[in-house]
Amino acid sequence: MIKITTKDGSYQDYSKGITLGEIASSISPGLAREAMAGKVNGEIMDLMQPIYNDSLVNILTFEDLEGKKAYWHTTSHIMAQAVKRLYPDIKLAIGPSIDNGFYYDFDTEKPFTPEDMESIEAEMAKIIKEDLKLERFELPREEAIKYMQEIGEPYKVELIEDLPDDSVISFYRQGEFVDLCAGPHIPATGKVKAFKLLSLAGAYWRGSEANKMLQRIYGISFPKKKQLNEYLDRLEEAKKRDHRKLGRELDLFSILDEGPGFPFFHPKGMVLKNILEDFWRTEHTKRGYEEIQTPIILNKDLWTRSGHWDHYKENMYFTNIDDGEYAIKPMNCPGSMLLYKRKMFSYRDLPVRMGELGLVHRHELSGVLHGLMRVRCFTQDDAHIFMLPQHIKDEIIGVIDLVDYFYKIFGFSYHVELSTKPEKAMGTDEEWNTAIDALRAALDERGMEYKINEGDGAFYGPKIDFHLKDSIGRTWQCGTIQLDFQMPERFDLTYIGADGEKHRPVMIHRVIFGSIERFIGILIEHYAGVFPAWLAPVQVRLLSITDRSAEYIKGLKKMFEDRGIRLEMDLRNEKIGYKIREARLQKIPYMLVVGDREVENQQVAVRSRKDGDLGAMNVDDFLDKIQNEILEKK
RNA sequence: GCCAAUAUAGCUCAGCUGGUAGAGCAACGGUUUCGUAAACCGUAGGUCGGGGGUUCGAGUCCCCCUGUUGGCUCCA
Secondary structure, X not given: OXXXXXXXXXXXXXXXXXXXXXXXXXXXXXXXXXXEEEEEOOEEEXXXXXXXOOEEEEEEEOOOHHHHHHHHHHHHHHHHHHHHHHOOOOEEOOOOEEOOEEEEEEEOOOOOOHHHHHHHHHXXXXXXXXXXXXXXXXXXXXXXXXXXXXXXXXXXXHHHHHOOOOOOOEEEEEOOEEEEOOOOOOOEHHHOOEEEEEEEEEEEHHHOOOOOEEEEEEEEEEOOHHHHHHHHHHHHHHHHOOHHHHHHHOOOEEOOOOOOOOOEXXXXXXXXXXXXXXXXXXXXXXXXXXXXOOOOEEEHHHHHHHOHHHHOHHHOEEEEEOOEEEEEOOOOHHHHHHHHOOOOOEOOOOOEEEEEEEEEEOOOOHHHOEOOOEOOEEEEEEEEEEEOHHHHHHHHHHHHHHHHHHHXXXXXXXXXXXXXXXXXXXXXXXHHHHHHHHHHHHHHHOOOOEEXXXXXXXXXXXXXXEXXXXXXXXXXXXXXXXXXXXHHHHOOOOEEOOOOOEEOOEEEEEEEEEEHHHHHHHHHHHOOOOOOOOOOOOOEEEEEOOHHHHHHHHHHHHXXXXXXXXXXXXXXXXXXXXXXXXHHHOOOOEEEEEOHHHHHHOEEEEEEOOOEEEEEEEHHHHHHHHHHHHHHOX
């Protein structure tokens, strides 16, 4: 007998060799039904796995991340099986689960068509109905390679050859289909209740442009039909919020064929951009930042000195002036370095915080451009902080506080990642450790949880990234703080220490919004275009019932504008319902209906986009209400 | 950049196997002066992304170019 402890701390004896699935059944039939995989002493396993020793066992369902992964991974095998049944000559590459579903890469001469997807789905439904059991087996390396050669799967052979010497080489069989796979998998294909193939795409073998382009099919699956529908509804919801669609409908920005990746901001989009920038300036001034502006075009020598010529040339644009070579800046830092060097700093002057809303241009591959999210020119809300080593922790805390303050105002929650030294890095391990310790100390002192991204830092220093979460649960990397040893060295930055000698300052490089353009894109989708009053390009629209109220409305317009309210008038000869509909579609926070009654009482009838008809109010009361709302940024 | 899909009026889209373009909304003109999500009538609007080819004839078929969309990172 062996002793099995479950996650609630209770334990029970079972006979040796019992499987996880049987344990789940003994706990409850419901759990047996929902069980997808299990964890034995922290190690993820199939339910079919027998246990021989006393163990701590946790049964995983679809509610657990690892349970989902197993579920999706099995669905990807079902898809591959269906493809092999329909097209026996197609070669299999890889088919993992991902954050939302799964994919499988296939090598096929003839790309899949949408009709093929339908027949694959139909075949998958058959495989699910057959309720094939999944069995795991292991083979020694040579046999595994031979086996895959025999069944004609060259990509699998390559994968096995690249596995480390000590790794267990496992396979999963379901009916006639066998695939190399580490697992775990759910016990039978019949457990997959609802699935859908979502998209087709090309993908390089092993993600490298040097390799062959394979055909990838993405899909998703759920234990309940309802969950699948909810997921598809969420995708629809995301589509409705698409900033490219809303950007056009709300007349905020456009990207024209004449400038791929170079956004045009319309007057209303510009209002939004200016509000964000004004807010940024105000908050930075309060925190001891100075603002600078450096040129967009600077000569080749500068970019050689900064290292960009060697490390970033592929992403840069160039031009000639007279006989000299120039580059259009992809980053603001070299310009900032020059401004630091304009004069001598004493240790008493530091830290120096130089902010710049700098327009940078970067050559992005044409295929990656995406609305405002991925562009070829954008405004970075950059700042470089030059300081003494002992300032590092406090300065970083200052930036963390600032990021926190900003994101909370927009209603974003966020998580933090700390990235450490990459393979190809400049500087010594000692320098890196000091820097990482400083970043960590700042995070710890601030009591922040963070994930470590081993080896994901910039080549010149470690970094803290802020990933914000929007209202429909997607995450976006925006803010970042990077410690940089390289630039101060390359530009020979100095300050005069208490000892009268020159010393090298430490520098950090940070952004809060990241790219203002991208941040606007995120805001549009986060709010679904329904901006809070402080951000709304038009805060109020005045609607006349008949043209008898036109003069009164024009008077209101002046009064509102004097109080800094952004407004529009709709004096057209249209019915009030029609005007309200249009104002609502434009997502304007307040609609003020003005007819004979309001003129007579010197009032306005307030309709809020959020709360509907609020009834008549005195004009001053309304102004106080909206101004308060704007002030509180609600 | 690569793979695939796609490009028709300001927007959303129709146009079957080739026979010289159509709807709704928007716009504009007129009528209606109306109380909280679409009044009525009418008018105008497109060298069908660009170039080349096949054909008696091309929005439709073929080739090239450009833009757009979804992917190409998440390692069996």
